[in-house]
Structure formats: structure tokens, C-alpha cells
Amino acid sequence: MCGIIGIASNKPVSINIINSLKKLEYRGYDSAGIATLANNLINEKKCSGRVKELEKILFKTPSDGIVGIGHVRWATHGIPNTINAHPHSSDDVSVVHNGIIENSDELKEQLESKGFRFKSETDTEVITLLVTEYLKQFEPLESVFKTLKKLKGSFALGIIFKNYSDIIIGARRGSPLAVGYSNQENYLGSDSYALKSMTNKISYLDDGELCILSKNNVDFFDLNLKKINKKIHTVSDEENTSNKGDYKNFMYKEIFEQSSTAKKCINEYIDSLKKDINIYNFPFDPNKINKIILIGCGTAFHSCLVAKYWFEELTSIDVEIDIASEFRYRTLKFNSKNLYIFVSQSGETADTAAALEICRENKMKTCSVVNVVESTIARNSDWVLPIHAGPEIGVASTKAFLGQLLVLYILCLKLSSIRKDILKKDYDKNIETLKKLPEAIKKTLKSESDIQLMAQEFLKARGSMFLGRGISFPIALEGALKLKELSYLHAEGYPAGEMKHGPLALIEEGLPVIVIAPKDKYFEKTLSNTQEVIARGGKIFFITDIKKRLMSTNIRFRLRVPFLDNLLSPILFTIPLQLLAYHVALLKNCDIDKPRNLAKSVTVE
Numbered sequence: 001m002c003g004i005i006g007i008a009s010n011k012p013v014s015i016n017i018i019n020s021l022k023k024l025e026y027r028g029y030d031s032a033g034i035a036t037l038a039n040n041l042i043n044e045k046k047c048s049g050r051v052k053e054l055e056k057i058l059f060k061t062p063s064d065g066i067v068g069i070g071h072v073r074w075a076t077h078g079i080p081n082t083i084n085a086h087p088h089s090s091d092d093v094s095v096v097h098n099g100i101i102e103n104s105d106e107l108k109e110q111l112e113s114k115g116f117r118f119k120s121e122t123d124t125e126v127i128t129l130l131v132t133e134y135l136k137q138f139e140p141l142e143s144v145f146k147t148l149k150k151l152k153g154s155f156a157l158g159i160i161f162k163n164y165s166d167i168i169i170g171a172r173r174g175s176p177l178a179v180g181y182s183n184q185e186n187y188l189g190s191d192s193y194a195l196k197s198m199t200n201k202i203s204y205l206d207d208g209e210l211c212i213l214s215k216n217n218v219d220f221f222d223l224n225l226k227k228i229n230k231k232i233h234t235v236s237d238e239e240n241t242s243n244k245g246d247y248k249n250f251m252y253k254e255i256f257e258q259s260s261t262a263k264k265c266i267n268e269y270i271d272s273l274k275k276d277i278n279i280y281n282f283p284f285d286p287n288k289i290n291k292i293i294l295i296g297c298g299t300a301f302h303s304c305l306v307a308k309y310w311f312e313e314l315t316s317i318d319v320e321i322d323i324a325s326e327f328r329y330r331t332l333k334f335n336s337k338n339l340y341i342f343v344s345q346s347g348e349t350a351d352t353a354a355a356l357e358i359c360r361e362n363k364m365k366t367c368s369v370v371n372v373v374e375s376t377i378a379r380n381s382d383w384v385l386p387i388h389a390g391p392e393i394g395v396a397s398t399k400a401f402l403g404q405l406l407v408l409y410i411l412c413l414k415l416s417s418i419r420k421d422i423l424k425k426d427y428d429k430n431i432e433t434l435k436k437l438p439e440a441i442k443k444t445l446k447s448e449s450d451i452q453l454m455a456q457e458f459l460k461a462r463g464s465m466f467l468g469r470g471i472s473f474p475i476a477l478e479g480a481l482k483l484k485e486l487s488y489l490h491a492e493g494y495p496a497g498e499m500k501h502g503p504l505a506l507i508e509e510g511l512p513v514i515v516i517a518p519k520d521k522y523f524e525k526t527l528s529n530t531q532e533v534i535a536r537g538g539k540i541f542f543i544t545d546i547k548k549r550l551m552s553t554n555i556r557f558r559l560r561v562p563f564l565d566n567l568l569s570p571i572l573f574t575i576p577l578q579l580l581a582y583h584v585a586l587l588k589n590c591d592i593d594k595p596r597n598l599a600k601s602v603t604v605e
């Protein structure tokens with residue numbers, strides 16, 4: 001997490017640094033800071049809280065300087081306060097850092113024994129002091145290089161130097177870092193998104209690489225400090241998402257964009273003329289895949305879990321799913337007939353990127369399902385299937401989840417057709433049904449006023465449960481994740497059939513229990529599980545797609561979503577749960593787009 005920006009220019013940089021930091025806040029928002037070089041001094045300003053607080057400070061006391069760095073923080077070492085905010089500066093050097101220095105305690109001890117004093121509780125300050133020490137003997141690039149050799153862990157760094165006032169040095173190990181180019185101005189940034197308002201010409205540092213940039217020049221070096229050339233990418237012009245329009249916040253906008261997100265994604269992948277899925281560029285033979293392993297974190301993991309049900313239902317391929325932070329440390333049996341699919345909105349999630357790296361090292365076939373096509377995960381995988389959702393700004397993932405589900409479903413259909421696991425008539429029918437999805441999403445979104453009423457009932461709750469069976473179980477997990485993430489209310493997602501093996505003990509009078517009950521092969525069983533909860537006092541919110549009224553009068557709320565097809569029910573049933581989490585959080589006055597303690601892009605493990 002954490003966002004880095006650096007600008008070397010021929011004009012003052014502080015305003016552009018602040019503007020970029022605002023864009024980077026999705027990576028961390030517990031404190032912010034800036035350092036510029038002016039009048040032969042490092043001019044550092046920082047604060048706890050949001051970038052707008054930093055902006056106020058700069059408004060009162062502006063920072064001059066045509067070279068500078070900025071940072072938004074998601075705390076790892078040390079509480080989020082002004083002292084621990086980045087940059088961390090000595091008299092000679094100022095550093096912004098994304099990542100974790102694992103041997104910082106050891107390095108701190110060594111530096112303290114040499115008389116250095118630390119101001120903060122962060123791991124980053126060791127970098128500042130090591131570079132400061134090396135600068136007594138070496139030029140900046142060599143000083144940074146020697147410092148990097150001492151560091152264990154992951155980092156993206158931006159460093160400026162009091163006595164070399166025209167340069168910024170960047171370095172990357174593990175955490176992403178990009179360089180942007182413009183006329184008389186060059187940039188360093190955590191990602192292309194932060195730089196997009198200034199340039200669309202971007203290079204990406206690979207692991208172990210360094211760069212040194214000034215307003216007119218950028219040089220890159222490999223991990224042996226040998227000069228290298230880097231490819232310049234022209235990044236796509238995404239729709240302007242920094243504008244919420246009439247929406248109260250980004251999450252709300254993103255929930256309501258889902259019908260057009262689905263339409264766009266379907267148009268990208270479905271060839272309406274040929275009535276076929278236009279995925280042709282398989283870098284492997286689909287008939288020779290024995291097993292698919294789907295890997296992701298958080299919401300992206302939930303889309304893997306839904307996809308497992310689809311692959312099992314529609315293909316003859318064996319499927320496994322894994323949480324990236326678990327996968328990367330397991331003792332794994334690799335097989336050349338496996339296909340590893342990495343699912344990630346940002347494409348920068350550290351655990352997912354590390355899991356991908358392990359597969360690459362073992363020469364496995366890799367595919368990524370990502371939103372950000374210029375991301376690390378996309379660039380490092382053999383094959384990329386973009387979800388075409390457009391930038392997602394709200395920390396809680398909504399339209400990207402929908403996009404991930406759609407692409408995984410489409411891939412599953414295509415593989416099953418190539419492998420002849422599905423009858424042609426069923427394949428055609430599934431494609432036709434899929435085309436009706438955007439309209440069904442629109443209809444589902446119309447249930448908002450009912451959901452607002454439901455949300456009132458969660459205000460006094462001490463906790464909540466989300467239940468589903470089969471393909472609705474991952475949606476129960478996703479509904480619970482959304483609610484806890486946004487409203488800070490404890491929520492547990494459970495397979496309804498597991499309740500009597502323990503969690504039923506949690507049910508008490510009035511506990512809200514959301515039951516996800518599409519009319520599929522589990523429906524009657526889910527209904528029985530619902531009765532067991534009612535019998536123990538649970539307050540039931542029953543979400544279904546059947547038209548018939550239910551006999552039980554003890555259901556507090558019944559919400560109906562449109563019926564399309566059992567396979568697509570996870571997509572439609574997710575929408576009321578997103579809206580529920582949103583409205584509970586709104587009633588509780590929570591920060592919807594930036595929930596406490598979180599960040600949009602989780603670039604530390």
C-alpha cells in the first residue's frame with residue numbers, strides 16, 4: 001500500500017504533487033507528506049489524516065521547489081501520526097517508501113551504534129539514514145545502490161538529495177513503481193493512474209531496478225547497476241472517473257454503473273454476429289488442461305469461489321481455489337497440465353503478485369483476470385483477460401467483482417465449448433441469456449428503496465449473518481465482507497448447511513440473518529435452514545428470485561431479484577447485498593469510499 005509520487009520539473013511542483021496524492025489516496029489515507037528542494041534545503045511538510053489536511057498546510061505555508069516527492073501512507077510500522085508520515089528526511093536526504101523493510105530493527109541498532117538518532121517508529125527511516133551515511137563517500141546513485149544491498153523486504157522508493165537538487169532516484173523491489181515522461185518534466189509514481197493527468201507515456205520498473213530522473217532525462221539501471229533501456233508504454237485513456245457527478249460517493253456511482261459495466265464486458269467478449277465468445281488467443285491448448293487453480297484475495301477470492309462452481313458444472317476440468325496469501329507459502333505440487341488463473345482488480349495486490357511469481361518460477365501456465373491492464377500482475381502473466389470495468393475508486397470492490405465474475409463465466413463457457421463439454425444448443429442458450437444480464441441488473445438496482453428500509457434494521461444489531469448454499473455460499477461471504485468493511489458491523493458468511501455444526505449458537509433474538517435463496521437445487525434445503533434460524537429468534541431477510549409467496553410469516557423482509565438463469569444468480573444476488581452494506585454504512589455515517597484501516601490496493605503482504 002502507500003502511494004508515491006515524484007516530480008522533476010522546470011516549474012514549481014507542489015501543486016501537482018498534491019493533485020497526484022489525491023489520486024493515490026486509494027492506496028492509503030492515514031497520513032500524507034511532501035518534500036521539495038528549495039533554497040538549498042529539504043522542505044518537508046506532513047500531517048496525519050487526508051491529503052486535504054496537507055493541502056491546508058501548504059496553503060498557509062507554500063512549498064517552493066521544482067523537484068519534490070510526496071506520499072500517502074497506510075501504516076505498517078508505527079501508528080498513523082505526523083512523525084511517522086513520509087517523507088522521512090535527514091539534512092541531506094528525503095525518502096518516500098512503499099513496502100516493508102523486514103530487517104529494519106537490526107539496521108536501526110547498527111545505525112544507532114554509529115550515533116544516528118531516529119525520529120519516527122517507521123522502518124523507512126533506516127533507508128534515509130543509510131543513504132545519508134553513504135553520501136559522505138559516494139555519489140547519490142551509488143549510495144542508494146549500497147543501501148539497497150542492505151535491505152531485506154519489499155520496497156518502492158523515491159529519494160531526493162539536498163546537494164543534488166535536480167534529481168530523484170527511484171528503486172523497486174517487490175512494490176510497483178512507474179516512470180512518466182513529459183516535456184521538461186518527468187515523474188515517478190506508484191502506478192500509471194497517479195500520473196495519468198500529467199502523461200500517458202509510462203515505463204515500469206522491474207524488480208531490482210533503479211532509475212534516476214531529472215526534468216530532461218531518465219536513466220534506468222538493472223540490479224547490477226548496469227544501464228538499461230526500458231520500453232515506453234502509451235497507457236489507455238480511461239473515462240474520467242475523478243468526477244463523482246451527481247453521486248454522493250464513488251462506491252454508489254460504481255454500484256449503479258454495473259449495468260453498463262456488464263454491457264461493456266459482454267460486448268468485448270461476445271461476438272453477436274457469430275454468436276460466439278471471441279477468445280481465440282489461448283497461449284496453450286485448452287484440451288490439454290487438466291486442472292485450473294484460481295487465486296485471489298478478498299473479493300477477488302470470492303469470484304474465484306463462484307467460478308469454481310461454474311467450472312465444475314460446465315467443464316470436465318478439475319478446479320481448485322486458493323487465497324493468495326496462503327498459496328504463496330504452501331508446499332505445492334506443480335504440474336505442466338495446470339492452468340493458474342490470478343484474479344485481481346488492481347493487478348498490484350502483493351500476495352497475488354507473489355503467488356504468480358512462484359508459478360512463473362515453476363514454469364506454469366498463467367492467466368490473469370484484471371481490471372488494470374498495465375498492472376504488475378497483468379504484465380507478468382502469460383495471458384491477460386481484462387474485465388473492462390473502468391477505474392474503480394471506492395475501496396469496497398463492486399463493479400470489479402461483477403466484471404471478474406463475468407470474465408470467469410465467459411472463459412468457463414468458452415473452454416467448455418472448445419472441449420465439447422457442453423452441447424452446442426446449451427452454449428448458444430447461455431450466451432443469449434448472458435446478453436440479458438445488463439437489463440436484469442438495471443431491474444435489480446430498482447430495489448434500492450426496499451433495501452434502505454432493510455438497512456434501518458441493522459442499526460442496533462450487534463452482529464449479522466449471511467447464509468447461502470452452493471453457488472450462493474460465496475455470495476454470502478461477499479455480502480458479509482461488504483457489510484463489515486463498510487459499516488464496521490460484525491458479519492459472518494456461512495454455508496447454510498453448516499449452521500448446526502456450531503454457528504447456530506450465535507443466533508439470538510433479533511439477530512439479522514440474510515438468506516440468499518435462488519430457486520435452484522438447494523432452495524428447499526435453504527428454506528429448512530432458514531426455519532431453524534427463525535426457531536431460535538433470528539430476524540430473517542430473505543432474498544430470492546421465486547415469485548410465489550412463502551408460507552412462513554416469520555420472515556421479516558423478503559426481497560425479490562429478477563430470475564435469469566441459475567448460473568447467473570450470483571451476479572444478480574450480489575447487488576442487493578452491495579446496496580445493503582452501502583446504506584447501513586451511510587446510516588452509521590461511515591466513510592464509504594475510504595473505510596477505516598483499509599486501502600484500495602494492498603501492495604504489502
Ligand code: M6R
Nearest residue numbers: 298299300344345346349396397
Ligand atoms: O485489487 P485486488 O482485486 O487484488 O484486491 C483484492 C482485495 O484486497 C479486495 O478485493 C478487497 O477485499 C476489497 N476491499 C473488498 O471490497
